[in-house]
Amino acid sequence: MSKKSNTSKRYTAEFKRDAVGLVRSSGRTVTEVARELGVSSEGLRGWVKQAAIDRGEGPAGVLTTAEREELVRLRRKVREQEQTIEVLGKATAFVRPERKGAAGVGR
Structure with a gap:
């Protein structure tokens, strides 16, 4: 039986940017890319969403x-x-x- 760690991993901005780029350019799902990179699919989904917001593609009022x-x-x-x-x-x-x-x- 394995225990999950309660500590969260920190990823560099470069890693996040590259992961988002992989999702956008590969045509694969967030879940597939996350599994390949060994990151949480929900975490990667959040990075993709924030990257869209940073590009001005998010809903109004979001920082x-x-x-x-x-x-x-x-x-x-x-x-x-x-x-x-x-x-x-x-x-x-x-x-x-x-x-x-x-x-x-x-x-």
């Missing part, structure tokens, strides 16, 4: 690979900036603590 990468980058940047703002707010509160009961006295 290209470049747009997805930019979205991830921008979300990371926003998260970092939010953390910076939080740290600066705490630092400001530490450096300039509110004086209780002294508001307006002596001014």
Whole structure:
């Protein structure tokens, strides 16, 4: 009895591009090509679908690979900036603590 690994394999962009090209040029089914390459047919089907989207052949509103990468980058940047703002707010509160009961006295 064989156990399936819970870890997913990572494939290079070049491998994915070549696999998609093989599907498009060979006239064979995704399942046949996937079996030959030793990859999941569902994974290869997703690569083929994303390649079509990247070529502008996908449904309206679906993100290209470049747009997805930019979205991830921008979300990371926003998260970092939010953390910076939080740290600066705490630092400001530490450096300039509110004086209780002294508001307006002596001014």
